[in-house]
Amino acid sequence: MTSSIVSLQRAGLTLRSGTGQVEILKDISLDVAPGETLALIGPSGSGKSSLLMLIGGLERASAGRVTTLGHDLNSLGEDALSRLRRGAMGVVFQSFNLIPTMTALENVAVPLELVGVSDASARAGAQLDAVGLSARSGHYPSQMSGGEQQRVALARATAPRPRLILADEPTGNLDGVTGAAIIELLFDLSAQHGATLILVTHDPELAARCSRVVSLRDGRIDESQPA
Numbered sequence: 001m002t003s004s005i006v007s008l009q010r011a012g013l014t015l016r017s018g019t020g021q022v023e024i025l026k027d028i029s030l031d032v033a034p035g036e037t038l039a040l041i042g043p044s045g046s047g048k049s050s051l052l053m054l055i056g057g058l059e060r061a062s063a064g065r066v067t068t069l070g071h072d073l074n075s076l077g078e079d080a081l082s083r084l085r086r087g088a089m090g091v092v093f094q095s096f097n098l099i100p101t102m103t104a105l106e107n108v109a110v111p112l113e114l115v116g117v118s119d120a121s122a123r124a125g126a127q128l129d130a131v132g133l134s135a136r137s138g139h140y141p142s143q144m145s146g147g148e149q150q151r152v153a154l155a156r157a158t159a160p161r162p163r164l165i166l167a168d169e170p171t172g173n174l175d176g177v178t179g180a181a182i183i184e185l186l187f188d189l190s191a192q193h194g195a196t197l198i199l200v201t202h203d204p205e206l207a208a209r210c211s212r213v214v215s216l217r218d219g220r221i222d223e224s225q226p227a
Helices: 048-055 078-088 104-114 120-130 146-158 176-192 204-208
Strands: 006-017 020-032 037-041 063-068 089-092 164-168 196-200 212-217 220-226
Touching (some): 006 048, 020 048, 020 063, 020 220, 037 204, 048 196, 078 089, 104 120, 146 176, 176 196
Parallel strands (some): 089 164, 164 196
Antiparallel strands (some): 006 063
16 A cells, blocks of 8 residues: 555564564554554553554664655664654653653653754744643652653654654553543644644553444454544
8 A cells, every 4th residue: 555654564573582582573564544543452561562563663673664754764774763753753651761760751852853844943932831740840850740741742643744653651650640631732732733643552441432443362463443
């Protein structure tokens, strides 16, 4: 599908461990359309997060082909992959991954500066306002709650106006009420930017909010169906 924003063709991932080679993903073929919201579900160890890493170029396919945002990821060097992620992808993890020595505003602004945004500080401030944190822009991560830190991470991921947002259990370290608010923000921000959203989750209710659900089991796609 040439119109796909993500396309995997018989992709596999094999990693080395202390006991030898471990096949994590096997024969994955998947196309994701622009603007789609896709949930990746399955039991622990099924390969959900690894598949997200392949799509984002954080792991390299050992077999097959992964094309993201029109780029064959295995043909890109590490610098080119980093530029692609900074400019066109937003990635949100379960852990917040904020820089502890930077304020909320700096955490959001620095990635913008790296892609050459001239008004990085102003845009970072506007994005913090969009996630309800304008009053906390001068605070450091250690001065914020877990929910506030994840809001900063969301602002950082969406401030570059990415075409693709990847989220790996983004509410895993949060309580239920805070997590629900973060999910609302995630869907709202992706919709505002017209971004494709691929989300790893264990929550069937959250998966049902997506336009499509793909289930993995033992490193293979188990089923794919509308939510």
